[in-house]
Amino acid sequence: MSDGAIIETRELRKVYRVGQVDVPALRGVDLTVQAGEFLSLVGPSGSGKSTLFHIIGGLTPPTAGEVKVGGQNLAALSDAGRTKLRRRTVGFVFQKFNLLPNLTARDNIAVARHIAGLGTKPDAQFDEVLRLLGIAGRLDHKPNALSGGEQQRVAIARAIVNHPAILLADEPTGNLDSENSKAVLEVLRDLNRRLGQTVLMITHNPEAAAYGHSTVHMRDGRIVDRTAPTT
Amino acid sequence: MTGKLVLENLKNRPMRSLLTILLIGVPVTLILTLVGLTQGMLSDAQDRQRGAGADIMIRGSDVKGLTSASTITIPARMVDLVQRQPHVKLATGVINERVEVIMLLAGIDMARFSQMTGGFTFDRGGPLKGPDDILVDRLYAEEHHLQVGQTVDLVSHNWRVAGVVEPGKMARLFVQVGTLQDLRAATGKIGQIYVQADAPANINLVKEELIRLLRDYPVYTMDEISAMYNVDQIPAIKPFTVVVAAIGVVIGVTVVWLSMYMVVLQRTREIGILKALGASKAFILGIILIEAALLGVGGTILGIVFSYGAQWLIQTLVPASFQMAIAYGWWPRVAAITLAAAILGALYPGLSAARQDPIEALAYE
Numbered sequence: 001m002s003d004g005a006i007i008e009t010r011e012l013r014k015v016y017r018v019g020q021v022d023v024p025a026l027r028g029v030d031l032t033v034q035a036g037e038f039l040s041l042v043g044p045s046g047s048g049k050s051t052l053f054h055i056i057g058g059l060t061p062p063t064a065g066e067v068k069v070g071g072q073n074l075a076a077l078s079d080a081g082r083t084k085l086r087r088r089t090v091g092f093v094f095q096k097f098n099l100l101p102n103l104t105a106r107d108n109i110a111v112a113r114h115i116a117g118l119g120t121k122p123d124a125q126f127d128e129v130l131r132l133l134g135i136a137g138r139l140d141h142k143p144n145a146l147s148g149g150e151q152q153r154v155a156i157a158r159a160i161v162n163h164p165a166i167l168l169a170d171e172p173t174g175n176l177d178s179e180n181s182k183a184v185l186e187v188l189r190d191l192n193r194r195l196g197q198t199v200l201m202i203t204h205n206p207e208a209a210a211y212g213h214s215t216v217h218m219r220d221g222r223i224v225d226r227t228a229p230t231t
Numbered sequence: 232m233t234g235k236l237v238l239e240n241l242k243n244r245p246m247r248s249l250l251t252i253l254l255i256g257v258p259v260t261l262i263l264t265l266v267g268l269t270q271g272m273l274s275d276a277q278d279r280q281r282g283a284g285a286d287i288m289i290r291g292s293d294v295k296g297l298t299s300a301s302t303i304t305i306p307a308r309m310v311d312l313v314q315r316q317p318h319v320k321l322a323t324g325v326i327n328e329r330v331e332v333i334m335l336l337a338g339i340d341m342a343r344f345s346q347m348t349g350g351f352t353f354d355r356g357g358p359l360k361g362p363d364d365i366l367v368d369r370l371y372a373e374e375h376h377l378q379v380g381q382t383v384d385l386v387s388h389n390w391r392v393a394g395v396v397e398p399g400k401m402a403r404l405f406v407q408v409g410t411l412q413d414l415r416a417a418t419g420k421i422g423q424i425y426v427q428a429d430a431p432a433n434i435n436l437v438k439e440e441l442i443r444l445l446r447d448y449p450v451y452t453m454d455e456i457s458a459m460y461n462v463d464q465i466p467a468i469k470p471f472t473v474v475v476a477a478i479g480v481v482i483g484v485t486v487v488w489l490s491m492y493m494v495v496l497q498r499t500r501e502i503g504i505l506k507a508l509g510a511s512k513a514f515i516l517g518i519i520l521i522e523a524a525l526l527g528v529g530g531t532i533l534g535i536v537f538s539y540g541a542q543w544l545i546q547t548l549v550p551a552s553f554q555m556a557i558a559y560g561w562w563p564r565v566a567a568i569t570l571a572a573a574i575l576g577a578l579y580p581g582l583s584a585a586r587q588d589p590i591e592a593l594a595y596e
Binding site for chain 2 (some may be wrong): 025051057059060080083084085086087092094098099100101103107110111112114115116118120158
């Protein structure tokens with residue numbers, strides 16, 4: 001693993017079996033992400049962005065190639081090993097927020113702590129994060145009583161409550177209006193700047209991609225370009 | 232946190248939770264009602280036998296077992312023979328005629344029977360006077376809405392209700408033994424002889440003497456008769472209870488299976504979220520099993536509550552025909568049966584949930 005790299009993939013391949021047909025989703029991806037980097041990942045639908053995310057996040061194993069996250073070779077990890085990785089090493093933010101609808105915002109955050117075996121109460125510094133996210137006063141509400149922007153900020157809080165090495169955000173503004181989108185993107189940038197949180201964000205929106213330090217372009221299961229955004 | 236997750240899930244779909252609890256509760260009620268009826272009716276029969284005030288019973292020579300049909304084969308003159316034996320305070324002949332499947336109509340010698348039992352307590356009316364008079368106990372009168380002076384048709388004969396008495400004296404219905412002998416073409420014969428010893432210490436002595444004297448007739452102390460009133464003496468009741476319990480288990484397993492299968496389908500996305508957060512298979516399975524166990528506990532509690540309702544219904548509608556006890560001793564058993572059924576029913580849906588692919592689960596709409 002390169003010095004300072006928190007994610008490193010080499011010749012990463014993923015083939016899905018659909019019926020009796022093999023569908024290649026990744027066709028040899030080489031990617032290095034440095035700790036503390038905010039990387040935007042763009043590309044058309046079916047370009048392999050989400051598959052890359054899922055592999056880095058330990059949701060699915062690669063078919064071939066190497067993928068190291070926080071020093072761990074994910075290709076060698078069992079299902080249980082990947083489950084463990086998801087508890088503390090990575091945090092997910094999804095386009096559809098994916099909060100548990102029956103729990104309050106506070107409990108949605110607590111459940112992530114509980115699953116990671118860290119109890120349910122966030123540590124004292126987390127109050128600062130909640131203030132940064134602007135949801136400190138909304139924690140006792142259930143998702144259906146929160147706006148889309150608030151739900152996404154709760155989802156971000158849940159994703160980082162266990163201090164993961166990497167925050168993976170899959171279209172985090174895809175379901176938000178422009179005002180809430182801006183707020184969420186600024187939160188992600190603040191987390192990156194103030195706390196040094198490594199962020200990988202999938203987006204279709206060039207303006208959203210511009211919040212990252214650099215942008216990776218994917219097409220047909222390959223990285224075709226990596227550029228610093230022009231803002 | 233796991234508990235909160237489970238409770239919130241149950242609260243969030245109250246109709247499903249309540250229906251599942253209801254469907255688990257029904258077989259629990261069935262089991263508790265069946266066992267309660269068995270216990271209640273045996274205990275009531277036992278109490279009424281004790282209420283006769285006798286120490287010894289002599290039965291017909293052809294009678295075998297507790298539930299044998301009553302016969303009228305003992306010569307009535309044997310009552311006087313028994314009466315003359317040492318340490319016998321009182322002997323009285325009785326005919327027990329079965330009516331309405333499980334109800335006994337007792338043909339008695341009013342004077343001697345009253346002497347032995349300490350006498351009837353009359354709610355209304357008075358003792359047997361005419362040959363067609365009948366005494367009914369309060370429960371029978373309530374169940375059949377009978378008043379003193381009304382006519383009641385039993386064993387193909389019309390009887391006039393002479394009195395309503397307090398229950399607890401051997402039978403619920405009493406008529407003159409002579410009338411029953413005539414009706415059964417058994418003049419000069421009786422079904423049983425009830426014997427009272429002059430002192431409790433002499434009961435066994437009297438029994439041994441009567442056995443020696445009446446070689447062909449079974450002689451029992453009332454304690455021995457009481458001991459016969461248990462579930463083991465009724466051959467079909469145990470297998471029947473097992474069958475009802477097995478049906479309860481099948482219903483419980485199926486209900487929980489369907490319910491939890493539905494839960495897993497409805498919560499596929501939530502399961503995906505938990506898996507994305509790093510929840511293990513055991514954690515997911517645990518949530519499903521705990522939820523099923525809570526539904527099982529709820530069903531058990533509801534079944535117990537319903538068994539009180541069944542008891543009230545039985546006491547209100549058929550107080551003379553059926554007696555139902557609350558089978559406290561069976562509460563832990565039904566709880567264990569229900570929990571086992573609930574967990575068994577939740578196992579397959581739980582394992583399916585635990586095995587779900589997180590990406591597919593998250594994409595589930």
